[in-house]
Amino acid sequence: MSINSFNVNASEQKPNIVVILADDLGYGDLGFTGSKEIKTPNIDALASNGTRFKNAYVTHPYCGPSRVGLLTGRYQARLGMENNVSYMPQDKYMGLPLSENTFANRLQDVGYHTSVFGKWHLVAHRIFSLISVALTISMVF
Numbered sequence: 001m002s003i004n005s006f007n008v009n010a011s012e013q014k015p016n017i018v019v020i021l022a023d024d025l026g027y028g029d030l031g032f033t034g035s036k037e038i039k040t041p042n043i044d045a046l047a048s049n050g051t052r053f054k055n056a057y058v059t060h061p062y063c064g065p066s067r068v069g070l071l072t073g074r075y076q077a078r079l080g081m082e083n084n085v086s087y088m089p090q091d092k093y094m095g096l097p098l099s100e101n102t103f104a105n106r107l108q109d110v111g112y113h114t115s116v117f118g119k120w121h122l123v124a125h126r127i128f129s130l131i132s133v134a135l136t137i138s139m140v141f
Helices: 041-049 063-072 103-109
Strands: 115-118 137-140
Touching: 063 103
Parallel strands: 115 137
Antiparallel strands: none
């Protein structure tokens, strides 16, 4: 996936973009991928009315580094993010480097408002606020 090539003409109506990253979710665990046991009608509706990417993989088995890969479009090892971030508030280097352009930055550049909901797991020091990495509304746990 090359985020650098993402281009939307500002005069055109922009589509809504929803990216769902779920840890430990198997391919067949959603209704639209065949699950009969787990009911996911809202996610199924998003999938049936939107664009599905059917051939993808994560770049790391841990959740934090996988998020870094998705958000930056880069291998997390190049950013020193090969493990989940430890809670070390005294370490000003513990987190996604502020110099990195994220998927959110690139979308904001073409007029989108961005948000993150749920688990973040990319920062520890207070200088790495969600505002610093350009996600403007958040509900993080």
